[in-house]
Amino acid sequence: MLLNAVRQLACAAVAGQQALLPAIAQFSRGMASAHPEIQVYAGPQAPKKAVTLRTLRAKYEKQQPICMATAYDYPSAVHVDQADIDIILVGDSVSMVVHGHDTTLPITLDDMLMHCKAVARGAARAFLVGDLPFGSYELSTTEAVRSAIRMLKEGGMDAVKLEGGSPARVEAARAIVEAGVAVMGHVGLTPQSVSVLGGFRPQAQVASEAVRVINQAKALQASGCFAIVLECIPAPIAAAVTKALRIPTIGIGAGPQCSGQVLVYHDLLGMMSHPHHAKVTPKFCKRYAEVGTIIQQALVQYRQEVADGLFPGQQYSPYSIQQQEVDLLVKELESSGMRDCAAAVSEAAEAANAAKQQQR
Numbered sequence: 001m002l003l004n005a006v007r008q009l010a011c012a013a014v015a016g017q018q019a020l021l022p023a024i025a026q027f028s029r030g031m032a033s034a035h036p037e038i039q040v041y042a043g044p045q046a047p048k049k050a051v052t053l054r055t056l057r058a059k060y061e062k063q064q065p066i067c068m069a070t071a072y073d074y075p076s077a078v079h080v081d082q083a084d085i086d087i088i089l090v091g092d093s094v095s096m097v098v099h100g101h102d103t104t105l106p107i108t109l110d111d112m113l114m115h116c117k118a119v120a121r122g123a124a125r126a127f128l129v130g131d132l133p134f135g136s137y138e139l140s141t142t143e144a145v146r147s148a149i150r151m152l153k154e155g156g157m158d159a160v161k162l163e164g165g166s167p168a169r170v171e172a173a174r175a176i177v178e179a180g181v182a183v184m185g186h187v188g189l190t191p192q193s194v195s196v197l198g199g200f201r202p203q204a205q206v207a208s209e210a211v212r213v214i215n216q217a218k219a220l221q222a223s224g225c226f227a228i229v230l231e232c233i234p235a236p237i238a239a240a241v242t243k244a245l246r247i248p249t250i251g252i253g254a255g256p257q258c259s260g261q262v263l264v265y266h267d268l269l270g271m272m273s274h275p276h277h278a279k280v281t282p283k284f285c286k287r288y289a290e291v292g293t294i295i296q297q298a299l300v301q302y303r304q305e306v307a308d309g310l311f312p313g314q315q316y317s318p319y320s321i322q323q324q325e326v327d328l329l330v331k332e333l334e335s336s337g338m339r340d341c342a343a344a345v346s347e348a349a350e351a352a353n354a355a356k357q358q359q360r
């Protein structure tokens with residue numbers, strides 16, 4: 001009796017050992033399907049990140065310009081990633097260019113996380129930075145840390161960015177870095193402060209303000225930021241900030257002396273060329289394409305071809321049916337009195353066959 005039980009246990013142990021490897025594989029697959037984010041960032045097949053804080057640092061030290069662009073979803077992330085751009089910023093500008101708001105204020109942390117997840121699925125090699133949105137880090141350092149952790153843990157980001165260089169913002173940056181999350185600073189025009197700034201205007205155009213921006217940048221550096229965005233400030237001021245720091249500056253409307261540059265995806269592609277969108281396309285932005293015009297032309301052509309009966313035609317109607325099935329169906333329809341219907345089937349089948357003959 002006892003011996004039998006021991007023997008059974010031993011058998012179970014051997015079977016268990018043999019079952020172990022597939023079981024672990026099944027477990028990890030199960031984990032990955034329960035938590036889709038695991039498969040993307042931590043799966044055994046996940047590609048090694050090409051761009052890290054270390055490679056960014058090396059670029060900065062070699063004085064090679066760092067390139068950053070925004071992306072907000074899977075296709076834009078794939079595009080930016082495949083262009084070998086160093087950093088993808090999931091910017092809160094998504095509020096304006098994707099959601100159609102007039103400012104960046106309405107976008108929520110949950111909205112941002114949704115965009116971050118989509119970007120993380122599309123970006124295999126770029127370094128990923130997520131903008132902390134308005135209202136997700138100002139109330140307390142605790143809330144700032146919690147929001148930053150969510151950006152990494154749920155959003156799949158490598159770092160976060162926050163706006164402003166006041167003592168409270170510097171403290172938030174310090175707390176987030178201490179929690180183990182890399183932080184990018186952002187000074188000059190900080191669009192989340194549009195309410196107090198009174199508009200999207202260039203900043204630091206008087207010496208006293210310029211000194212303040214330089215000091216804010218230095219304070220953010222001291223808090224542990226790995227880089228700082230300089231937005232809409234005169235080139236000489238950006239040059240001064242860049243000289244004053246030992247971390248990279250990433251400029252947007254801040255002249256050529258910054259350690260790197262950033263542009264908004266829709267702006268650089270000329271996606272918003274329609275006058276209706278002109279208000280969100282700043283003048284510092286170079287358009288590397290007129291994608292908006294191409295999209296518009298394609299949509300009009302599609303509409304015309306549908307209206308003219310040119311699309312889909314036989315070429316884009318790929319699903320075939322064998323002649324014997326056509327014959328059976330026609331017989332069936334005729335015997336149930338559906339003559340017009342049967343004729344339509346025969347006619348369409350003949351047209352499809354004629355098109356096929358022509359192709360050969």
Ligand SMILES: Nc1nc(=O)c2c([nH]1)NC[C@@H]1CN(c3ccc(C(=O)N[C@@H](CCC(=O)O)C(=O)O)cc3)CN21
Nearest residue numbers: 093096097104191199200201202264267280281282283
């Ligand atoms: N599409 C887009 N591109 C951006 O670069 C961008 C956004 N959205 N949203 C968030 C911020 C806002 N940005 C902006 C928006 C407008 C101007 C702009 O046109 N400024 C005018 C002054 C306008 C005024 O005085 O009210 C300028 O002359 O620079 C600058 C930066 C930059 N960021």
Ligand SMILES: CC(C)C(=O)C(=O)O
Nearest residue numbers: 070091092093229252
């Ligand atoms: C313009 C960049 C720096 C940004 O913060 C954004 O796109 O939200």
Ligand SMILES: [Mg+2]
Nearest residue numbers: 091092093131
């Ligand atoms: Mg932003």
